[in-house]
Amino acid sequence: MRPEASDQDSQPLVVTSSSEARLWTRSSLSRQRRVALVPTMGALHRGHLELVRRAKGLADDVVVSLFVNPTQFGPSEDFARYPRTLQEDIAKLHAEGVAMIFAPTVGDMYGDRFSTTLNPPQVALPLEGEFRTSHFSGVCTVVLKLFQIIPAQVAVFGQKDYQQSRVIIDMVADLNVDVVIDVMPTVRDPDGLALSSRNRYLSAADRTRALSLSRALDRVEALYRSGQCEVSVLQDEMRHILDEASVDAVDYAVIVDPQTLLPLSHVLSPVTFQSSPKPTRPTTDDAVAVALIAAHVSGTRLIDNRLLFKSRR
Ligand code: PAF
Numbered sequence: 001m002r003p004e005a006s007d008q009d010s011q012p013l014v015v016t017s018s019s020e021a022r023l024w025t026r027s028s029l030s031r032q033r034r035v036a037l038v039p040t041m042g043a044l045h046r047g048h049l050e051l052v053r054r055a056k057g058l059a060d061d062v063v064v065s066l067f068v069n070p071t072q073f074g075p076s077e078d079f080a081r082y083p084r085t086l087q088e089d090i091a092k093l094h095a096e097g098v099a100m101i102f103a104p105t106v107g108d109m110y111g112d113r114f115s116t117t118l119n120p121p122q123v124a125l126p127l128e129g130e131f132r133t134s135h136f137s138g139v140c141t142v143v144l145k146l147f148q149i150i151p152a153q154v155a156v157f158g159q160k161d162y163q164q165s166r167v168i169i170d171m172v173a174d175l176n177v178d179v180v181i182d183v184m185p186t187v188r189d190p191d192g193l194a195l196s197s198r199n200r201y202l203s204a205a206d207r208t209r210a211l212s213l214s215r216a217l218d219r220v221e222a223l224y225r226s227g228q229c230e231v232s233v234l235q236d237e238m239r240h241i242l243d244e245a246s247v248d249a250v251d252y253a254v255i256v257d258p259q260t261l262l263p264l265s266h267v268l269s270p271v272t273f274q275s276s277p278k279p280t281r282p283t284t285d286d287a288v289a290v291a292l293i294a295a296h297v298s299g300t301r302l303i304d305n306r307l308l309f310k311s312r313r
Contacts, residue, residue, distance in 0.1 A: 011094055012090070012094055012097075012099060012100060013099070013101070014100075015100060015101065015102050015103070016102075016104050017104070017108060018108060021100070021150055022148075022149050022150070022151070024100055025063065025149075025150045025151055025152065026151070028060075028061050029151070033060040033061050034058070034059040034060045034153055034154075035059055035060070035061045035062075035150070035151075035152040036059035036061070036062050036154045036156060037063050037064075037065065037146065037150045037152035037154070037155040037179075038052055038055050038062065038063070038064045038065070038155070038156050039065045039067075039146050039157070040067075041066070041067060042066040042068060042083075042086065042103075042197075043082070043083035043085050043089070043197035043200075044066075044085070044088070044089045044092050044197075045197060045199075046187055047160065047186070047187035047194075047195035048064075048158075049092060050187045051156045051184050052093065052156075053096065054182065054184050055156045056097065058156070058182060059153065059154060061099035062096075062097075062098050063099060063100045063101070063102060063152060064093050064098050065101075065102040065103070065104075065146055065150070066086065066102070067103065067104055067109060067142070067146075068084060069109075069138060069139070070110075071117070071134075071137070071138030071141055071142060072134075072136075072137075072138030072139045072142065074132055074133070074134065074135065077132070083197055083200060090103075109142070109145065118140040118141045118171070119137065120136040120137050120139070120167055120171065121167060122170070123163070123259075123260060124137075124140075126256070127163055127254070127256075127261060127292060128163050128164075128294070128303075131251045131294065136163075136167050139168075140168070143168055144175070151178070151179075153179065153180060154179065154181075155179050156182045156183075157181065157183055157184070158183070159183050159186050159305070159307075160195070160196065160303070161303070162290060162303075162305040165181070165183045165284075166284070168181055169181050183284070186304070188214065192214035192215065193207065193211055193213075193214060194213070194303075201298075201299070201300040202300055203298065206297045206298045206300065209246060209247055210300075211245070212241050212244070212247060213242070213247075213293050213303075213304040215241055215245075216238040216242055216293060217238070217291055217293065217304060217305070218306075219237055219241055220234050220237060220238055220291045220306065220308075221306055221308065223237060224268065229268045231263075231264050231268065231289075234255050234291070235253060238253040238291065238293060247295040247296065248296045248297060248298065249295065250293070250294070250295045250296075251294035251295065251296070253292075254291070255268070255289050255291050255292075256289065257289065258290040259284065261290075261292075284307065287307040287308060288309065289308040290305055290308065291305060291306045292304075
């Protein structure tokens with residue numbers, strides 16, 4: 001293992017063992033360097049690279065984990081065929097000037113006798129929690145393990161997995177984990193499709209149908225901004241757009257509380273449009289609601305979301 005963190009020109013260190021990754025991180029921290037962790041399952045796309053760039057702005061050394069975590073996939077899900085592109089991922093992270101890549105095998109992460117799992121927080125129960133029952137237990141378990149192995153000061157996640165980000169924020173608060181969670185807005189292709197490693201499963205025709213998710217969210221945001229605050233009307237509109245595009249199934253298309261993800265009782269807070277003095281990065285804390293969709297297109301499960309703000313940003 002190299003003793004020093006790498007700079008932009010040198011190859012990032014690729015580590016598979018958790019003890020080596022922990023040693024490297026501790027050495028970096030002991031030299032008063034700020035460390036940021038970007039947990040991923042690899043198959044990196046532009047969205048991941050934006051997380052890395054964000055992390056670089058927050059820390060001296062960026063660590064990226066590449067690990068397709070088996071415990072967060074259900075028995076009928078795509079664990080076996082999930083894209084694994086390690087060499088391409090390493091090359092992309094090299095170009096981004098990442099200091100260390102943690103790429104363990106399943107055996108490195110979960111020994112033969114592994115049996116401790118985490119019971120995720122309440123916010124894990126609705127929505128994804130209903131359709132992917134053990135998913136967030138697997139996510140919490142692996143993310144907490146990653147935080148133990150790489151005790152970074154900050155960890156960056158994408159808003160694309162909105163419920164996941166809320167689950168991790170609550171887990172960190174509940175278990176007093178000493179890490180700041182930073183959530184980056186979703187990165188999209190020019191046509192509006194939220195970037196996802198699973199988009200590579202979509203044919204051109206599938207993609208046209210998949211675009212109905214972002215179109216439904218655009219419509220909801222526009223309606224809300226024009227004063228439509230009835231949750232049922234907004235939800236019906238999303239359903240209508242998804243049905244019209246003939247997606248194969250809709251798991252949910254809902255407007256819920258942005259923190260608890262529980263249904264909103266009647267109407268959202270009234271819209272009061274104000275112009276912001278300077279553009280700021282919207283945060284969940286400023287949002288009055290979040291619109292969330294999960295839908296299936298030709299065997300690919302897609303999720304997307306949109307925060308709704310009381311005032312225009
Ligand atoms: O968002 C993901 O890619 C995964 O759920 C995560 C956070 C890396 C845990 O495996």
